[in-house]
Amino acid sequence: MKLPNKFIEDLVREVVGDEAVRLVDLIKGKKNVSEFKIADKLKITVNQVRNILYGLNSRSLVTFTRKKDKKKGWYIYYWTFDEKKARDLIIELNEKRIQQLNKLLEKETSSIYYICPNDDTRMNAENALEHQFKCPECGQVLIQDNNVVKIDKIRQEIVNLEEELKIIRPVVKEKVVKVEKVEKEVKKKAKQKVAKKIKKKTEHKAVKKKIKSKIVKKKVNIVKKEKKKQEIFKPIEKIIEKEPEKPVEKPSRFNVLRLFSKKK
Numbered sequence: 001m002k003l004p005n006k007f008i009e010d011l012v013r014e015v016v017g018d019e020a021v022r023l024v025d026l027i028k029g030k031k032n033v034s035e036f037k038i039a040d041k042l043k044i045t046v047n048q049v050r051n052i053l054y055g056l057n058s059r060s061l062v063t064f065t066r067k068k069d070k071k072k073g074w075y076i077y078y079w080t081f082d083e084k085k086a087r088d089l090i091i092e093l094n095e096k097r098i099q100q101l102n103k104l105l106e107k108e109t110s111s112i113y114y115i116c117p118n119d120d121t122r123m124n125a126e127n128a129l130e131h132q133f134k135c136p137e138c139g140q141v142l143i144q145d146n147n148v149v150k151i152d153k154i155r156q157e158i159v160n161l162e163e164e165l166k167i168i169r170p171v172v173k174e175k176v177v178k179v180e181k182v183e184k185e186v187k188k189k190a191k192q193k194v195a196k197k198i199k200k201k202t203e204h205k206a207v208k209k210k211i212k213s214k215i216v217k218k219k220v221n222i223v224k225k226e227k228k229k230q231e232i233f234k235p236i237e238k239i240i241e242k243e244p245e246k247p248v249e250k251p252s253r254f255n256v257l258r259l260f261s262k263k264k
């Protein structure tokens with residue numbers, strides 16, 4: 001969000017002076033404006049322009065670059081108004097002012113004040129008692145100061161300053177959002193890294209599996225070959241199996257005994 005003109009004007013008037021308002025109005029939103037051009041447009045001397053710019057520069061409200069004039073041999077300065085710094089400075093000054101006003105508010109509401117109707121000499125109740133309620137300047141009897149209006153004014157000023165901060169601060173929030181975005185991206189990248197690692201691992205596993213399955217296939221082939229071999233040899237075995245059985249021994253006493261002992 002662009003900083004409202006009124007905010008810039010009030011700030012520049014406060015920290016540098018009236019003469020700086022026109023100059024800032026001329027260069028804001030532009031980049032690297034020659035000081036000669038500024039002098040020409042404002043119809044003042046280059047030295048006057050420089051004095052104002054030094055004032056702005058002392059509060060970091062302007063930045064500059066310089067270039068050597070080859071013909072004349074001196075440097076020409078080019079100036080840029082720093083809106084971001086202006087915003088930061090407004091926030092800083094408003095916060096300070098709100099703090100001061102809160103202290104003043106506390107002081108005004110925590111005591112009764114007395115005032116001289118002649119010269120506005122003012123003091124709290126304790127001091128007025130010490131002076132027996134007579135003005136130390138002119139001897140006039142002091143009257144109680146009705147500070148309700150004053151307190152109202154202070155409160156109103158605090159409200160106004162806070163309103164200004166509300167208008168300016170959303171940009172600060174944008175910054176926070178940006179930071180969050182960056183953090184999110186970092187997290188996302190970290191996640192992607194982990195995902196890559198997992199992918200690599202699984203790929204590695206897959207390769208391993210492939211190798212394994214190849215080995216298994218090989219084994220299966222070997223087994224198949226074995227089986228084939230066996231099948232080739234089977235008939236022989238069958239033939240062998242079909243060999244005439246040995247004549248069963250007729251159980252003799254001796255044999256039966258032998259069988260028994262085997263069972264045991």
Ligand SMILES: [Zn+2]
Nearest residue numbers: 116119135138
């Ligand atoms: Zn007096």
